[in-house]
Amino acid sequence: MQFDPFVIPFNIGLNFILLYTVIRCVVWFRGLSRADKLRMQRGFFGTPFAQSLREIFLESLLHRKILKTNFRLGYMHMSLAFGWFLLIFFGTIEADVFGTRHLNAPYRAIFFRFFNPEHGRMGFESVYGFLMDLILAFVLSGLFLAIIKRFYSRIVGMKKTTRLKPSDKVALTALWLIFPSRLLAESFTCGAYGTGSFLTGTLGSWLASFLPAQQLAYPFWWLYSLSLGTFFILLPVTRYMHIPTELFLIFMRNSGIKTGDKTGSYSEVEVFSCSSCGICIDTCQLNTSAGITNIQSAYLMKAIRNNSNVAEIAHNCLMCGRCDQVCPVGIELSPIRMIQRRAGENDIAYKNTYKDYFRTRQITASEKPDISPVYNFLPEVNPDKADVLYFAGCMTHLTPSIKNSMVRILEASGLNYKFIDEDGGACCGRPLMLAGQDREARELINYNSQLIWKSGAQTLVTSCPICYKVFRESYYLDVEVLHHSQFIKNLIDEDIVKLNFLRKRVVYHTPCDLGRGSGVYNEPKEVLTHISRLEKSKFEDDKSLCCGGSLANMKIGSQKRSLIARDAAAELTRTSPDILATACPLCKKTFSSATTTRVADIAELVAEALIVSSVKRSTNKKIFSAKELAAIS
Amino acid sequence: MSKHVVVIGGGVAGLEAAGRLSREGLDVSLLEKDSITGGHLNRWFKLFPDRRDSSEVKDYLEGLTHANNVKLFTNVTIEKLNRDKDHFSVLTNDGKELIADAVVVATGFDLFKSSRKEEYGYGIYDNVITSADLEDMFRKGEITAADGTVPKKIGIVHCVGSRDEKAGNLYCSKLCCVTAVKQAIEIREHYPESTLFCFYMDMRMGGAYYEEMYREAQEVWSVNFIRGKVSEASETIDKKVVIKVEDTLAGRPLKMTLDLLILMAGMEMSEGGIKLAGLAGLKTGDNRFFEATDHHFGSNKSNVEGLFYAGTCTSPMNITETISHARAAVSEVVDYLKNS
Amino acid sequence: MEKFGFFISKGRQINYDSNDRSIAEYIYEREPSFRRCIECGGCSATCTTGSMTKFSLRELHILIKRGENDKVMESLKKCMLCGKCILVCPRGVNTRNIVVLAKQAFQKSAAYAI
Structure with missing residues (x-):
């Protein structure tokens, strides 16, 4: 009978975590909108499935993106994830091929050496033993780096590492104990039986030379099983939940699901997929230049998971989007931050029902009771008809050199243009949106939209990227929205303005x-x-x-x-x-x-x-709108 | 052999210090980066509070140096300044090396570059000028808008580059308020039909007879004072300047079209001074001016023994204060050389 | 005596003894730059809302600081948060945060429930 009581903690842990993950995924799936459910179902039987498997291999196991940004950190993640995967994979085969029977329970593969101490003396068995030792050494090298990182993060090329909560610390200790205890358990067993390859064999015979290996092996097998069990049980309440969640995230993302502007299953899965690797912390200029080290995306994800003070963190961000670019898990960090900003400070973001293991879905911010308009003082304007509208934007009024230059360029273009906020106009609405005040922003958006519709223009040019983004994303306009750099590019391409070379x-x-x-x-x-x-x-x-x-x-x-x-x-x-x-x-x-x-x-x-002769074109009455130009070309 | 003192900077402080040191029987070399001495005096026409001609002060200062055989080197900048044991070695851009027993730094100030406050449109709008540009007009005897016409409605903006975190200067330049009052009176004298508006945050008239000038400007010259910081300027098609300000005492925003807008540029540590601080390892404060060892009784002393400061290289000062500070530097040098 | 006091408080004086300055305290604590304002009016001069309505950020600052909180909330809502005031302020006051904090303080305070 291949059974021993020490495998019980492992068995309990493994069964628990498998069951838990399945239930959690089902809950998340049920929380999706109808459209997203369909997307996932379709994705499961289509190419997204293959894509996801590929991505899981490249990112969740090999950690290709982290390897690219920071090799040492990537190696650490890869050796732990991919190494552990290999250990399980080849361990299962080992148990299947060399064990007493086929299709074993997982514990037989994991504790193979305990049940087959005589295994691996010669031939193919010893080659396989060598392979298993090599994989274990690979994992241990990553673990070594992880321990160093925890205490001296600079050595793995990180300036900052994430701070931990108590349950994370226990889980981390359990995680750290898994592989050393496996090493020692196997080594003692091998030492006692004179088996094992270059790692377990060598260490084992050395240990056996002065220690009672036979007696010592057993407690270490217990330790190995206990640390695995503890780790699995604690997994849902620690950041390590990211390991199963990330797989689910990859499937969801490849099925075409997006974060959206309210909390939902997808954003929750994203939040739980954050591994707290800390790459966002190193990228954040609030950290590197301004010394603010508690508001980065990793901390935001953690605060959401732990239901702690989110508002303060959510608003203290430049929204530059640099962390979205580098996040190896591909979490849409800025949209998640925006969701938190919209939720406001007073609304409960999460409601916990049973500690951290079971939680209901986020309660989204209730509608503000006050719906009376606040910007009704804005005057009704009836703008002149024009083909091109120039909206300088608030900030541009404080940089008159930009405003004046744009007026010169527009004059030179000879286009029928109108400077709509020449005497200062209403704000575009994006600052309000960034503060999470969408309803107020919508009022300004409606106001400006009317102004633009009334002018009958086909093109809207703005000098301010803040305005540009909101015009494109949140306005419903029947005009072509251009940033002035795009507009100027068109003028050059269409040969409407002639420019000197500045030699600068x-x-x-x-x-x-x-x-x-x-x-x-x-x-x-x-x-x-x-x-x-x-x-x-x-x-x-x-x-x-x-x-x-x-x-x-x-x-x-x-x-x-x-x-x-x-x-x-x-x-x-x-x-x-x-x-x-x-x-x-x-x-x-x-x-x-x-x-x-x-x-x-x-x-x-x-x-x-600008070449002066081209300025003369302003007297030329021939007028092109950008759309006409597009039609001509 | 008499001891040798190098004075760096030939403005008010440098001239006064050089002349006085020489009169004390010391061998003095005065180094000036421009072709002429006098510094900012060359640009200013009349001086507050008594509105005397700036050339009178310049004549006095240059007379003092000539009479006392100060060795003057013009068009000279410093490349190296080292202290070796008990003497200084000063290397100039023309390859001269001067050995000195003591050094007086009188590198003065630079006017704030008003184009840095882009919202006021200096260098962008034709009819926005600085206080220094206006002095040039006074010297020429005609004050005109860019198109040569007589400006009727004229605005003066106080605190341009002073008391302004955005300009990087937290301190008050101290002299712009009184300069504004002086220039407003002068314009009104020149064009009695003109209307003048001063836009101020606080009126800081802390010098002898300054407050009296302020009263005179109100009472005799009908200069209008509006309390509020001008936020921005724009330009009309006919090149007039429109400013936005809040009349804080009325509690309402105010918009005004002006023929001419004059910016009261503040004082900043000179570029030459910053370079010298780097060369000689001199301490500068948060305001970038040289930091003397003690505010009260060591305002001429630097962190390098035998090197002393004179004048506005340590903080904004008027001419009276600059001359006093230069004289104090002379007494510090004499004391130092006596004891070394 | 009480009656008499009631009549005085109806007068024009800012009653600094009895006025409620908790809103100001709430802001001071979270945004210390609120204290740096010198009432220059730069913010109100550049303000788009201020050119169309009675809204004046400078005035609101001083009213909150003196505890004259009536009607301040109504006015605060008109701010568009465009941020021109921040660029103009010579004292580096974080004006937008003050608007947001003031709104928050009013919403939290039962005395000004709306």
């Missing part, structure tokens, strides 16, 4: 809301290449830094902002360019006081490069 070395800073926020990366760079010598920085495209001026952060003061601005400006001007170019009034204003290098918006440089 320029580094371009991609504004967060234009780049990561709206996916506009190339047009500004193409415009700059047209008029200057554009040089690369270390922070191109989606790696771009935040200037620190972001309106999304309500909590940090001016000193912290200038710390971020100075660091970012210093990085960008490392090659001493003549000009630090950007495409956002707020970035310009923030950088201007942070560096001695000239900071200029793309519009300013283009206005400088």
Whole structure:
């Protein structure tokens, strides 16, 4: 009979966690909207399933994305995850092939050496034993790194590591004990029987030379089983829940489910899939420049899981989106943060019913009782008809050089344009949205929309990426929305304006809301290449830094902002360019006081490069709208 | 052989210190980065509070140095400044090395670059000028808008680059308020038909006869004072300047169209001073000015023995204070050389 | 005596002894830059809402600080949070957070329940 009482803790733990995971997944699935349920069902029988398996192998086991960003950290995650997987995989085969019978219970594979101490003396058996030892060594090397990381995070190339709660600590200790206890248990057994390969065999015979190996092996098998059992039982209340959850997340994501703007199963699965690897903490400029180390996405996910003070964390963020780019699990961190901002401080985000193991779904913020309009003082405007509307945006009014340059460029284009907020207009609504006040924002959106409809324009040009993002995402407009960099790009392509070459070395800073926020990366760079010598920085495209001026952060003061601005400006001007170019009034204003290098918006440089003869076109009555131009070309 | 003192900076403080040190029987070299001495005096036309001609002060200061055989080096900048044992070695850009027993730093101030406050439109709008630009006009004897016409409605913005975290300067430059009052009176004298508006956060008239000038400006010259910080300026099609401000005492926002807007640029640590601080390892404060060893009884002393400060390189000062500070530096140098 | 006091409190004076400054305290604690305001009016000058309505951030600051809280909440709602005031403020006051905190304080305080 291959059974021993010491396997009981392991068996209980394993059965518990399997059952728990299945129930949890069923609950999550049932929480999905009808459409998302259908998406998942369809995904399960289609290509998304294959994609998911591939992704699970590459990301959950090999941790390819972490390997790319930080090799040592990636190796640590890979050796633990992939190593453990291999140990189980080959262990099962070992038990199946060399065991007394086929199709064994899991514990027979896990504790194979205990039940087959004589195994592995010669031939193929010893080769297989060598393989198993090699895998164990692989896992142990990762564990070694993990222990070092916990105490000296810099050694694995991390500046900060996540802080732990008590249940995490117990689970972590259990996790740390699993592999060393396996090593010792196997070694003692091998030492007693004179078996084992290069690791367990060598260590075993050495230990047996001065210790009673036969007697000592048994307690270590108990320790091995206990640590496994403890780890499995504690898993649901610790961050290690991410191990089963991430698999489910991958299936959901590949089926086409998105985070959305309210809490739902998907966002909850995302929150539980965070492994607290800490890559977001190292990427966050609030950490690296301003020394704020308790608000990063990993902490937000943890706070949501633990139902602790979420509001303070949720609002203290630049929303630059750098962490979304680097998250190895692919969690949509910014949308989740926005959900928390909308929920507000007073609403209970989660309701726990039975400790941490069972919890009801999030109660979304109740509708605000006050629905009377607050911006009804905005005057009714009847704008002149125009083909192109120019909406400078609030910030642009404080950077008149951008505003004036855009007016010069629009004049030069000869297009029938109208400067709609020349005397200051209503805000676009995005700042309110970023503060979680969607209903108020909607009022401003409706107001501006009417203004735009009434003008009959086909094109709306804005100088502010903040406005641009909200115009595109949250307005229902029948116009083509362009950031001025895209508009200028069109003017150049259509040969409507002629530009000189400025003979200046320029580094371009991609504004967060234009780049990561709206996916506009190339047009500004193409415009700059047209008029200057554009040089690369270390922070191109989606790696771009935040200037620190972001309106999304309500909590940090001016000193912290200038710390971020100075660091970012210093990085960008490392090659001493003549000009630090950007495409956002707020970035310009923030950088201007942070560096001695000239900071200029793309519009300013283009206005400088305008060839005077092309300015004469403004008297030319031939008018093209951007749509007509598109039709011609 | 008499001891040798190098004075860096040929403005008010430098000239006064050099002349006085020389009169004490010391061998003095005065280094000036420009081709002429006098510093900011060359740009200012009339001085507050008595509105005397700035050339009178300049003549006095230059007379003092000439009479006392100060060795003057113009167009000179410092490349190295080291202290070896008991003397200094000063290396200049033209390759000269001066060995000195003591050094007086009188690098003065720079005017705040008003284009850094972009919302005021200096360098963008034609009719936005600075207090220094206005002094140039006074010297020429004609005050005009960009198109050559006579400006009728003129605004003066106080605290441009002073008391402003966004400009990086938390301190008060102390002299802009009185300069604004002086310039407002001068414009009114020149064009009695003009209307003047001063936009201030606080009126800081803390010098002899300053407050009296303020009264005179109100009573005799009908200058209007509006309490509020101008937030931004814009330009109309006919190149007039529109400013936005809150009339904080009326509690309502105010919009005004002006023919000319004058920015009272504040004082900042000079670029030359910052460079020198790096070269000689001199301590600077949070306000970037040189930090003297003691506010009360060591305001001329630096963290390097034998090197002393004179004038506005340590904080904003008017001419009276600058000259006094320079004289104090002279007495510190004399004391130091006597004891070394 | 009590009657007499009642009449005085109806007068124009700011009754600093009895006014409720808990809203101000709530903000001071969470946003210390609230104390730095020098009432220059830069924020109100640039404010879009302020150019169309009686809304004045500067005035609201001082009213909250003096405990003159009546009608402040009504006014606060008009803010669009656009952030121009932050860019203008010479004292680096985190104006938007003050608006948000003030709203929060009013909502939490039973005395101003709406």
